[in-house]
Amino acid sequence: MRTRSIGGVAVGEIGLGGMPMSIEGRPDEQRSVRTIHAALDAGVTLIDTADAYHLTANDVGHNETLIARAVASYGGDTSEVLIATKGGHLRPGDGSWTIDGRPEYLKEACDASLKRLGVEAIGLYQHHRPDPAVPYADSIGAIRDLLDAGKIRLAGISNANPDQIRQAHEILGGRLASVQNQLSPAFRSSEPELDLCTELGVAFLPYSPLGGIARAGELGGRFGEFARVAGERGVSPQRVCLAWLLAKGPTVVPIPGASRPETIVDSAGAADLTLTADELAALDAA
Ligand SMILES: NC(=O)c1ccc[n+]([C@@H]2O[C@H](COP(=O)([O-])OP(=O)(O)OC[C@H]3O[C@@H](n4cnc5c(N)ncnc54)[C@H](OP(=O)(O)O)[C@@H]3O)[C@@H](O)[C@H]2O)c1
Numbered sequence: 001m002r003t004r005s006i007g008g009v010a011v012g013e014i015g016l017g018g019m020p021m022s023i024e025g026r027p028d029e030q031r032s033v034r035t036i037h038a039a040l041d042a043g044v045t046l047i048d049t050a051d052a053y054h055l056t057a058n059d060v061g062h063n064e065t066l067i068a069r070a071v072a073s074y075g076g077d078t079s080e081v082l083i084a085t086k087g088g089h090l091r092p093g094d095g096s097w098t099i100d101g102r103p104e105y106l107k108e109a110c111d112a113s114l115k116r117l118g119v120e121a122i123g124l125y126q127h128h129r130p131d132p133a134v135p136y137a138d139s140i141g142a143i144r145d146l147l148d149a150g151k152i153r154l155a156g157i158s159n160a161n162p163d164q165i166r167q168a169h170e171i172l173g174g175r176l177a178s179v180q181n182q183l184s185p186a187f188r189s190s191e192p193e194l195d196l197c198t199e200l201g202v203a204f205l206p207y208s209p210l211g212g213i214a215r216a217g218e219l220g221g222r223f224g225e226f227a228r229v230a231g232e233r234g235v236s237p238q239r240v241c242l243a244w245l246l247a248k249g250p251t252v253v254p255i256p257g258a259s260r261p262e263t264i265v266d267s268a269g270a271a272d273l274t275l276t277a278d279e280l281a282a283l284d285a286a
Pocket residue numbers: 016017018019020048049128158159180181206207208209210211212213214216217236238239255256257258259260261263264266267
């Protein structure tokens with residue numbers, strides 16, 4: 001698979017989002033492991049996770065543990081695999097998502113993720129979401145401390161606006177490696193953040209790129225132009241969507257979620273699909 005850079009580390013152009021394998025509706029572990037192995041077979045080297053991808057209060061970090069186990073049991077070379085996790089979101093176990101951006105909490109969360117991933121330093125650690133109760137500079141200061149302490153190799157942020165991206169880049173001394181925001185045909189308001197990342201040379205990881213777990217399958221039905229281009233190219237609308245995102249900037253690395261081998265293999269094929277300027281214009285206008 002062709003590669004792009006996250007803070008100088010090369011990753012396959014299409015990543016794998018781990019969330020569907022650990023939250024509501026998750027499959028059994030064997031299917032998840034097959035999904036992760038199929039992604040690696042297809043050339044995926046970026047796997048996105050978070051400590052908060054779990055269901056009950058007793059299985060915090062379910063997705064991190066699952067991914068660490070699946071990568072360890074893969075038969076091939078995994079030295080190029082970059083596992084990207086996040087801290088700052090919590091799930092108390094009642095289905096809700098809460099936020100804690102206090103520096104002391106983020107440092108604790110990072111230590112717990114290090115243990116679950118079984119590594120000395122986390123490949124990419126992302127601040128999951130700004131906490132309105134904590135100054136953003138304080139949360140990002142904790143991420144900088146983790147970087148300086150060598151507990152994380154690369155630092156990223158998520159759900160950030162342009163001001164927060166600039167602020168984080170400055171606090172991290174120019175070492176902001178990635179921004180993970182929602183971007184899909186149904187949710188396009190992260191284009192200013194994507195453009196800023198292109199300008200700064202920071203990786204931009206579109207999350208829920210197919211419209212989210214519940215609606216990814218309907219993409220072609222909801223957006224006719226994506227279905228039309230897909231029909232002409234003989235590929236899925238989801239693959240067209242990921243190729244469209246890749247064309248939006250040289251630092252874009254989409255992270256489609258998957259809980260089945262077939263879907264991540266289909267998505268990985270987007271790295272080989274180059275859309276024409278006319279096709280891209282039609283999809284932009286759709
Ligand atoms: N930073 C944040 O706040 C945040 C928020 C949400 C998500 N994320 C991250 O972003 C990742 C992706 O987002 P998401 O999982 O919410 O939504 P998504 O990627 O838009 O949709 C995921 C669903 O798409 C289906 N799918 C994938 N490839 C497909 C294909 N080629 N054809 C048809 N269906 C396909 C999968 O189905 P199957 O399950 O059947 O395989 C999967 O359940 C997450 O897994 C997570 O890592 C981050």
